[in-house]
Amino acid sequence: MNANDRRITGFTMAGHVMVHTYELSIPILMTVWLVDFSVTSATLGTVVAVGYALFGIGALPGGILVDRFGSKTLITCCLLGMGVSFLLLSAVPGVAGITLALGIWGITASVYHPAGLALISNGVEQRGAAFAYHGMAGNIGIAGGPFLTAVLLITLDWRTAVVILAVPSLLTAVAGLSISFDERAAVDAVADGGDSSVSITSVREFVTASKRLFTVGFLTVLVLFNGLYYRGMLTFLPELLSGFLDTLLDTAPENGIGPIPDGPVASEFDLSQYLYAGLLAVGIVGQYIGGLLTDRIRSEYGLAGMLSLLVVIALLFVPASNRLSMLVLVSVALGFTLFAMQPLSQATIAKYSPPEHRGLSFGYTYFAIFGVGALGASLVGTAVTYGSVSTVFGLLASFAGIALALAGILIVYDS
Template identity: 55%
Template sequence: MSTAQTDRMSDNDRSITGFVMISHAVVHTYELSIPILMVIWLTEFSVSTAILGSAVAVGYGLFGVGALPAGILVDRFGSRELVLVCLAGMGGSFLLLSAAQGIVSITLALCVWGIAASIYHPAGLSLISTGVEQRGTGFAYHGMAGNFGIAFGPLLTAILLLFFDWRLVTAILVVPAGLAILYALTASFDEKAAVETQPDGGREPADEDTDTGGTTDGQVDNQMSLSRFLSDSRALFTIGFTVAMVVVMMNGLFYRGTLTFLPDVLSDFMPDVVEQLQLFDPDSPMAEEFDPASYLYAGLLMVGMAGQYVGGKLTDRIRTETGLTIIFASLAVVAVLFVPVAEAGLVPLLLIGSVLGFLLFSLQPMYQATIAEYSPPGERGLSYGYTYLGVFGVGAAGAAIAGFLLSIGSIWQTFAALAVFPATGAVLAIVLRRTGDRRA
């Protein structure tokens, strides 16, 4: 794929970028609001953390697992319609949550959310990679919007819960999806403006004279779809793409392992600012609900917006394998130093947390652009389906690993062990550069 050399985005670039930015922000607004609501559900429904955690894990798991079939659908039907389905499904899932009467209905609602949300990343990233000439800049803005949602979701939910019942809060959270749908219906753009492909997306047309052996049209379509999926997957997994996928998994494992328990970790190092600053009456309901670690967590996630922007811009200026190597290596160092620095006081904690957030999210546009470099334009939906199966599906194991490590060791030992993931990612990024089988 050719990439424009100027820094100016075309009208088509801007239209696509705006569309995916809003949609991406909404996806992560919902994703990170769920942990805040879990605190309420534990009391409301008198369930154990194990049961509720398992219920939420099902939804998060589907968020990753569903990405692969979603990627197949993207290559067949295009991105716009599928993103609309994603937005409508997520909004509907939170409407179901507002009426939840127990753990079973919560689980069902979160399953709807996971299935709907799984559509977005293959569809949105495929759209950027095939429709935006300034692809690196598109990935940068897209990532920044995602980080806005990541930080905005828990912050908005925490603030609303200070004033409203959780059921009304989940109903209010339907509004972002509705607004995104209204914007999407007005957006106009060419999904394939940045690539030159055959009308069928780069695949050879099926032989119309093939003997079906007496099978029905539906059976033929199913057989052809399965055969195409298997053949496309075999063609996709070159040595370079395979190594890139393992790099993506290292990111996913570190991402989920770190962020899942970061609010609890931060609370161990946070001073009692409510008492020191006298923000609320100590006996008031707001003082009881206010958790400074949650707001610090949201702030550190907001810093990731800068990381997304810088990482995306760098993909247009340096080889992505080089960027991955540098960022992964830096993350390994930060993971090892995090606890000793955080123990030095509030200011050092803010600094090391900001560096962690910046580096963690600067990885995303780097690996997204790398996947585009190691996959053909006609298979971008499938390639990003596999990518987010790795990031959110395999990566979900990072939460279990971190939880186990925290249960048997100290916070420092946990972070030091998690550093193995970015260290491995740095080594694999060097290996990836040496494969030399870029396909874009």
């Protein structure tokens, strides 16, 4: 990589880490909020869904803003806004305050993915390496966010913890003001002789581009229900794992678990939070394997295979919760499969979208995954509150099952 490539790659890696650190710190904070504010999982799931929905919904207009104001400006504003939102989270009172702060986080974070992907596409000559590093950084944030939050909550109250979490994003935003690079350095270096994107400057152009984009294949990929599974599973998994582990620890001798330590620190140590962070860390390997598969098999078959595994994993969670070793095993399988599917999904989106509107296609994709997918938090929260644990995982299995059926349609469509 040349100097410009390294600056852009480092800047986008930092932004990607921050976005997913905050995104996945929220489920850990929820375990504290459920106690502090004495609200139901259904209520808190809906509150959190507001921020997550805005995170997805904003991706579509965010892509248009990138073309108008540039990626560096949008990413810097994103970093600043996320830091400010977590500072606000530390100060606002009650559930209403949490809703407001998370809403601000969702709006500001939503612009990152279209801005970061556009910056790498237009500015980095060695795009493959940059996308690889960028994806790995995202998974570091996905795993590191819950782990860092869990560590902070051992000795600090949650309001102090979120202030500390806000600092890295604010510092990165300041660094973004001083770093310089050419956002379009690679435009003349791509193999096809130039940048294939088309800026959208009016509502009419947006409608025309969308009509061209909405082929049967693209729409089928777009409406896959994997966003509901992703958000529903990851939002309430810490709480569900906590329940499983509490039962196992209460019967420690029968389950082959060693003696549980005592003391003030041990009383704040929630093993479920670290198991959750661990399964997310496995996603780094999943991303890598999924990326390799995109070059070796048809992405539609890869998607169908991963979705089949997600159905099985959801159905196995409750039976596996009877033994610690099985619970860890199924959690590791979840972390691997959930993130191995992402590069396969991205490759499929690219296959069914025209090159000149690739940015818009990913805007719609993140809108569907993170915006519509945010309903998963509310639906699963309702199932947690009013149903059994088996109902929760049955609902998650149905999300993956519907997506699997759609993937089957896609395979037939492309035959």
